[in-house]
Amino acid sequence: MGVGRRMKKQGPPAPLDESKITMLKKRKAGGAEAPPKPAPAKRRRSDADEAVSKKEAPKKKKVNGAASKAESKEPKKQPSVTKKAVPVPMSDDDEDMEDDDEFGDLDGISEGSMGSDDEVEGLSDLEDDDSVVDSDEEGHTRGAMFSDDEDSDAEERLTAANIEGLSRKLDAEQQEEEEAAEQEMQEAALQTNIAAPDVFADQTQQGLAPDLQLLRQRITDTIRILGDLKTLGLPGKSRTDYIDLLLDDICTYYGYTRFLAEKLFNLFTPREAFAFFEANETPRPVVIRTNTLRTNRRSLAQALINRGVVLEPVGKWSKVGLQVFESPVPLGATPEYLAGHYILQAASSFLPVMALAPQPNERVLDMASAPGGKTTYMSALMRNTGCVVANDASKPRAKGLIGNIHRLGCKNTIVTNMDARTAFPKAMGGFDRVLLDAPCTGTGVISKDPGVKTSKNERDFLAIPHMQRQLLLAAIDSVDHASKTGGYIVYSTCSVTVEENEAVVQYVLRKRPNVKIVDTGLGGFGSPGFLSYMGKTFDPKMALTRRYFPHRENVDGFYVCKLKKTAVTPVAKSDDTEPRSKGPKKSRSTSSAASTDDESIDKTPIVDENGHAADFEGGAFSSFEDPEDAERIARAERNRLRRKGLNPKGVLNKPKKSKVEVSEKANETAAPSQEEETNAVASKKTTNEPKSEKKTVAKEDKKPVTAEKEEKKAAAKGKAEKKDKKSAKKASK
Amino acid sequence: MRSLTEEETRTLFTKLASYTGRSLNSLITPAEDGSQSVFRLQGCRVYYVNKDIANLSVSFPRDQLLSAGTMVGKFTKTGKFRINLTALDLLAQNARYKVWIKANGVMPLLYGGSVLKAHVARFSEDCPENAGVVILDSNDVPLGFGVTARSSAQIAKLDPTSIAVHRQADAGEYLREVSWIYLQILKGQIANIHYRRIRCSQPKQIRHDTEYYIFAPRKRRLGVLPDLFDLTKVDCFTIDSVLIAPSVMN
Numbered sequence: 007m008g009v010g011r012r013m014k015k016q017g018p019p020a021p022l023d024e025s026k027i028t029m030l031k032k033r034k035a036g037g038a039e040a041p042p043k044p045a046p047a048k049r050r051r052s053d054a055d056e057a058v059s060k061k062e063a064p065k066k067k068k069v070n071g072a073a074s075k076a077e078s079k080e081p082k083k084q085p086s087v088t089k090k091a092v093p094v095p096m097s098d099d100d101e102d103m104e105d106d107d108e109f110g111d112l113d114g115i116s117e118g119s120m121g122s123d124d125e126v127e128g129l130s131d132l133e134d135d136d137s138v139v140d141s142d143e144e145g146h147t148r149g150a151m152f153s154d155d156e157d158s159d160a161e162e163r164l165t166a167a168n169i170e171g172l173s174r175k176l177d178a179e180q181q182e183e184e185e186a187a188e189q190e191m192q193e194a195a196l197q198t199n200i201a202a203p204d205v206f207a208d209q210t211q212q213g214l215a216p217d218l219q220l221l222r223q224r225i226t227d228t229i230r231i232l233g234d235l236k237t238l239g240l241p242g243k244s245r246t247d248y249i250d251l252l253l254d255d256i257c258t259y260y261g262y263t264r265f266l267a268e269k270l271f272n273l274f275t276p277r278e279a280f281a282f283f284e285a286n287e288t289p290r291p292v293v294i295r296t297n298t299l300r301t302n303r304r305s306l307a308q309a310l311i312n313r314g315v316v317l318e319p320v321g322k323w324s325k326v327g328l329q330v331f332e333s334p335v336p337l338g339a340t341p342e343y344l345a346g347h348y349i350l351q352a353a354s355s356f357l358p359v360m361a362l363a364p365q366p367n368e369r370v371l372d373m374a375s376a377p378g379g380k381t382t383y384m385s386a387l388m389r390n391t392g393c394v395v396a397n398d399a400s401k402p403r404a405k406g407l408i409g410n411i412h413r414l415g416c417k418n419t420i421v422t423n424m425d426a427r428t429a430f431p432k433a434m435g436g437f438d439r440v441l442l443d444a445p446c447t448g449t450g451v452i453s454k455d456p457g458v459k460t461s462k463n464e465r466d467f468l469a470i471p472h473m474q475r476q477l478l479l480a481a482i483d484s485v486d487h488a489s490k491t492g493g494y495i496v497y498s499t500c501s502v503t504v505e506e507n508e509a510v511v512q513y514v515l516r517k518r519p520n521v522k523i524v525d526t527g528l529g530g531f532g533s534p535g536f537l538s539y540m541g542k543t544f545d546p547k548m549a550l551t552r553r554y555f556p557h558r559e560n561v562d563g564f565y566v567c568k569l570k571k572t573a574v575t576p577v578a579k580s581d582d583t584e585p586r587s588k589g590p591k592k593s594r595s596t597s598s599a600a601s602t603d604d605e606s607i608d609k610t611p612i613v614d615e616n617g618h619a620a621d622f623e624g625g626a627f628s629s630f631e632d633p634e635d636a637e638r639i640a641r642a643e644r645n646r647l648r649r650k651g652l653n654p655k656g657v658l659n660k661p662k663k664s665k666v667e668v669s670e671k672a673n674e675t676a677a678p679s680q681e682e683e684t685n686a687v688a689s690k691k692t693t694n695e696p697k698s699e700k701k702t703v704a705k706e707d708k709k710p711v712t713a714e715k716e717e718k719k720a721a722a723k724g725k726a727e728k729k730d731k732k733s734a735k736k737a738s739k
Numbered sequence: 740m741r742s743l744t745e746e747e748t749r750t751l752f753t754k755l756a757s758y759t760g761r762s763l764n765s766l767i768t769p770a771e772d773g774s775q776s777v778f779r780l781q782g783c784r785v786y787y788v789n790k791d792i793a794n795l796s797v798s799f800p801r802d803q804l805l806s807a808g809t810m811v812g813k814f815t816k817t818g819k820f821r822i823n824l825t826a827l828d829l830l831a832q833n834a835r836y837k838v839w840i841k842a843n844g845v846m847p848l849l850y851g852g853s854v855l856k857a858h859v860a861r862f863s864e865d866c867p868e869n870a871g872v873v874i875l876d877s878n879d880v881p882l883g884f885g886v887t888a889r890s891s892a893q894i895a896k897l898d899p900t901s902i903a904v905h906r907q908a909d910a911g912e913y914l915r916e917v918s919w920i921y922l923q924i925l926k927g928q929i930a931n932i933h934y935r936r937i938r939c940s941q942p943k944q945i946r947h948d949t950e951y952y953i954f955a956p957r958k959r960r961l962g963v964l965p966d967l968f969d970l971t972k973v974d975c976f977t978i979d980s981v982l983i984a985p986s987v988m989n
Contacts, residue, residue, distance in 0.1 A: 345880045408806045412913075417789065417808055421804075421805040423803050429803075433799055
């Protein structure tokens with residue numbers, strides 16, 4: 007700047023000639039390493055600047071504009087090249103170091119451009135020199151310096167004779183620059199080539215005990231290379247090679263099995279996967295949930311603070327969670343804990359219950375409930391009204407659940423120990439809401455249980471999702487679609503793999519067209535579920551489901567999906583049953599609750615009953631064939647005897663001729679009867695035999711039956727209670 | 740699950756009345772909103788449960804129904820009734836006699852000790868000897884129940900170390916009376932351990948800030964462990980074949 011000012015005061019200079027310009031340029035070139043390329047950069051900059059006006063002389067524009075157009079490609083490229091190039095020589099150091107270098111480089115670039123700014127301003131000053139600007143006020147003068155009139159004056163002189171020479175100069179410089187850039191690029195490539203083989207070379211040198219520092223370095227290197235394989239990758243190596251290397255390193259460094267590492271790696275970009283694996287090594291914060299049945303968060307926090315516990319609310323998304331940073335007392339044994347004022351509960355396990363949002367006076371099912379964090383939360387949300395059925399398949403764990411339920415004072419619970427897959431629509435259905443926090447592989451809670459890293463194999467990833475599907479189907483079948491307040495199912499797992507989450511939901515969406523995904527109501531917290539994964543496309547509404555990752559939300563890896571059941575499960579869908587089988591199903595819906603949904607369906611059973619009668623009289627069926635019937639009856643009898651062990655050889659003694667025929671049909675009838683025995687899913691009821699029909703009817707009419715029972719019991723109870731009172735009075739006397 | 744017989748009802752109510760007195764009636768009369776709670780027997784255990792829930796629970800097979808509502812206690816083989824800690828809520832709401840204890844008496848009580856005279860902050864008036872009494876802390880949080888050793892008039896004359904209330908149940912049982920070992924690791928130290936009957940064995944590596952269920956072999960006596968204790972100063976300890984060594988943790 008000083009230069010310009012000095013020159014200004016020298017009075018009106020001679021017209022700008024070529025020699026002067028070259029001199030100036032040279033000086034500038036000496037100043038900055040990258041000579042004229044900054045000029046266009048400055049040009050753009052000053053364009054942006056307010057000081058630069060719009061009235062630039064067209065001729066000057068021609069000159070500089072031409073250069074800038076040509077060069078603009080160059081400098082744009084160059085910084086990016088240097089950026090990539092520079093880290094490479096440091097490939098032996100930490101990534102941090104590299105980062106620093108990168109930034110340093112960036113800084114350098116920006117500095118350079120700044121420097122060029124100055125210089126260009128100097129240039130423009132020089133150019134301005136023609137116009138006499140001698141004001142003492144520097145601010146003003148400068149403003150004037152950039153004024154267009156002066157520029158145009160200068161340029162007019164510039165253009166006429168010198169333009170050719172000028173442009174030649176510029177061209178030459180441009181060429182130089184290009185060459186330099188190319189050279190740099192080559193160097194960069196060379197250097198990466200040095201780094202990249204290092205990545206693979208180390209692998210071979212790797213001895214018995216891997217150097218963790220080196221390993222980590224190589225992981226970061228590989229991830230970086232994978233980020234820009236085209237420029238950084240070795241020519242002979244494909245992406246697969248790098249990923250292979252990376253996975254091997256991850257397995258060694260973190261101790262995963264290759265299978266699991268690959269599975270988890272595929273969920274993310276390499277960089278994010280690395281963050282995920284890192285997050286699995288650090289514990290999640292300790293979180294407690296206030297039991298609103300006994301206290302409120304403020305007084306609990308106060309009580310704990312008095313004991314020296316350092317805590318604060320877990321986040322805006324929860325009104326009952328407290329995050330504990332430090333505790334001088336054992337949090338699981340304070341008097342407050344024992345009095346049931348709080349429970350130790352991971353932040354992630356708040357989410358499914360919040361999504362379920364159970365309302366007071368509802369009937370809610372928790373299919374896999376131990377150790378009771380979610381169950382008691384539901385109970386608290388329902389304010390001890392309605393009914394929560396808490397089931398767990400493991401008896402010892404269910405015992406712990408009972409302890410928690412009593413400690414927290416949940417009085418509306420029933421604890422059962424059943425296999426939820428088979429038990430649930432069968433033992434009790436008609437729930438307003440069902441929470442299925444399914445047993446899973448635990449890939450979201452590796453920080454809690456690192457055993458997952460090695461203990462899970464391919465078989466687990468087949469068997470567990472299979473069980474989850476069964477459970478979710480059972481959950482859906484247990485829900486009362488006609489519930490006025492509910493009809494919701496929440497499916498959650500503490501796993502991050504797609505097999506256990508989206509794939510399971512997709513499966514039940516196909517199997518049960520009467521459910522749909524609805525918003526979880528958890529707001530923006532968490533990331534949306536996958537819409538497609540490895541070539542599989544999922545329901546577009548899958549984006550409404552929520553995923554939680556340790557490295558993003560700092561909670562355990564978790565998945566939450568909320569489903570709404572809109573209608574009865576269509577019976578024909580699940581089995582090869584005749585339309586007749588709808589009969590009992592429909593009658594159930596009529597008997598259960600009268601809602602808008604049912605009204606439309608109500609008409610059908612009447613039609614069905616009529617049709618049912620008509621069918622036999624000669625509608626769809628042609629006519630009865632007595633001999634065939636007789637054969638069937640005989641066979642059924644034989645089967646019966648055989649099954650009872652009365653005549654084990656009943657079938658074998660049968661003449662071969664008819665046996666072939668018969669056996670075909672035997673399959674037909676045998677299959678349904680078996681089903682009847684297992685009777686796994688309510689929807690799978692076959693009504694081939696009147697027996698089963700009765701069964702189902704009986705089941706559907708459970709409500710009235712229980713009502714009767716209630717009455718009876720009420721009567722009996724009344725008596726008992728009178729006695730109770732008497733004895734109580736006695737006792738009190 | 741069934742309602743109690745007359746005999747059972749009498750036994751149960753006699754027991755409850757020793758804590759609640761006349762207000763026992765409030766347990767068996769319907770609430771204002773029409774809901775009513777009833778006593779039901781499942782196995783030998785007695786549950787106090789909302790009637791609607793009791794009716795729902797008949798759907799479940801008896802051997803698979805583990806609990807419904809609040810467990811009050813259980814009948815012994817000889818027909819006596821043992822009231823359980825879980826009935827504390829029930830008793831606290833309807834208690835006839837109460838004793839409030841000072842902060843220094845809370846932990847001894849939760850560790851299973853009796854209430855000493857020095858711990859007593861306040862007594863219900865006219866409390867006779869050998870009466871059932873609910874123990875609360877200074878914030879009115881029920882912590883347990885027991886039987887008075889002396890009448891409230893006599894207690895004033897006792898020396899500070901003599902027992903005022905014999906403990907029958909305390910909230911510490913939630914930790915002591917569970918059938919597994921429960922370990923909670925906080926900041927690299929065992930913050931918390933609870934145990935009782937130990938089921939099976941599976942040695943585990945201890946991790947930071949994690950909860951563990953640790954099981955020891957069935958039908959083998961455990962080493963002697965204090966009831967409920969802070970393990971931060973212990974180097975390592977063994978529960979039969981299970982070794983839990985904090986050396987891993989720091």
